[in-house]
Amino acid sequence: MLYSQRPVITEQPVCTLRSLRSVALTVPDPKASRDFYHEVWGLTAVDEDGDRFWLRATGTEHHVLDLRPGDTNALGGISFALGTPREVDEAAIALERIGVPMLRTPGLLDDAGGGYGLQFVDPEGRTIELSADTFAVSSQEPGGRRAVPRKIAHVVLNTTDIERTAQFYTQVLGMRISDWSERQMAFLRCNSDHHVIALNQATWPSINHIAYEMTSIDHFMRGIGSLRAHGIAPQWGPGRHGPGDNTFSYFTDPAGLVCEYTSEVAQIDEDAWLCRTWRRTPELSDTWGTAGPPSTTVRSAMAGIPDLGARSLVTPRDADYFYGAPEMAAVS
Numbered sequence: 001m002l003y004s005q006r007p008v009i010t011e012q013p014v015c016t017l018r019s020l021r022s023v024a025l026t027v028p029d030p031k032a033s034r035d036f037y038h039e040v041w042g043l044t045a046v047d048e049d050g051d052r053f054w055l056r057a058t059g060t061e062h063h064v065l066d067l068r069p070g071d072t073n074a075l076g077g078i079s080f081a082l083g084t085p086r087e088v089d090e091a092a093i094a095l096e097r098i099g100v101p102m103l104r105t106p107g108l109l110d111d112a113g114g115g116y117g118l119q120f121v122d123p124e125g126r127t128i129e130l131s132a133d134t135f136a137v138s139s140q141e142p143g144g145r146r147a148v149p150r151k152i153a154h155v156v157l158n159t160t161d162i163e164r165t166a167q168f169y170t171q172v173l174g175m176r177i178s179d180w181s182e183r184q185m186a187f188l189r190c191n192s193d194h195h196v197i198a199l200n201q202a203t204w205p206s207i208n209h210i211a212y213e214m215t216s217i218d219h220f221m222r223g224i225g226s227l228r229a230h231g232i233a234p235q236w237g238p239g240r241h242g243p244g245d246n247t248f249s250y251f252t253d254p255a256g257l258v259c260e261y262t263s264e265v266a267q268i269d270e271d272a273w274l275c276r277t278w279r280r281t282p283e284l285s286d287t288w289g290t291a292g293p294p295s296t297t298v299r300s301a302m303a304g305i306p307d308l309g310a311r312s313l314v315t316p317r318d319a320d321y322f323y324g325a326p327e328m329a330a331v332s
Contacts, residue, residue: 023079025210027255033254034048036254044057051069053069058140061111061151073256075207078127092118100172104119107161149213152212157199157206178243185192216263
């Protein structure tokens with residue numbers, strides 16, 4: 001048993017995550033979302049398969065966003081990079097040993113980015129992919145005044161049990177907690193970036209938002225200006241967060257999901273960094289004091305809708321592996 005009424009205990013993490021590769025989203029109209037992220041947000045459409053689309057930023061990942069069709073908004077999955085195929089195989093053995101449900105055992109991946117990987121399900125039903133040897137692409141830093149995201153900076157996940165979810169991602173996947181925002185949010189890193197995943201205590205599991213990193217604060221502001229030119233105003237921002245020290249400006253996409261431009265994310269010195277607990281006050285949420293309160297629209301969009309994820313696709317050894325809001329807790 002991995003999760004029941006007791007915390008997960010592992011001798012060591014199953015792997016060493018290198019970075020956050022990409023995020024998959026399920027939306028009712030993938031083409032409308034593709035058009036927004038390609039024509040307005042600044043990503044480049046690199047591949048498609050019917051009504052599924054892959055988009056890249058200017059960094060070295062083949063793609064950072066995978067748009068898929070579905071009846072409602074949902075998180076399709078999160079992909080992390082490992083160093084080698086052997087690390088993928090070793091992670092699979094360790095995950096099997098502690099009873100984590102697998103969706104895909106190690107092998108060649110059949111999506112547009114290629115590579116060798118596996119997929120498993122976390123205790124709230126999210127699909128997590130670990131991969132290596134994906135298709136290599138060269139960095140394409142934007143020239144001139146063009147504002148284009150460099151990579152996905154972080155994904156914020158709504159969770160019904162922040163303590164246990166943080167414990168899973170730290171003990172099983174080896175992430176480290178950089179900071180807390182009281183006990184409402186936890187900021188987790190897997191490399192020198194202050195956070196690549198943040199957890200937000202909520203009523204149900206869902207995706208809160210995805211943040212895209214701009215190469216500089218100048219490109220960050222130009223990106224906001226570009227969206228204004230398309231008639232799209234920020235729904236919170238611009239400002240600068242306390243935890244992570246990153247700039248922020250939040251928008252909603254055609255599906256009603258929240259996307260963020262950010263820049264200047266704090267870099268962690270593992271030997272010197274001390275995790276702290278931040279108070280949840282307006283002056284620490286926005287240290288510049290420029291953003292004002294978030295709009296009711298973006299607050300509602302950040303809450304999302306209940307997302308069971310891949311729970312129905314696996315038969316875990318112990319039904320207590322999954323947890324969530326009371327109305328979502330039953331596993332067939």
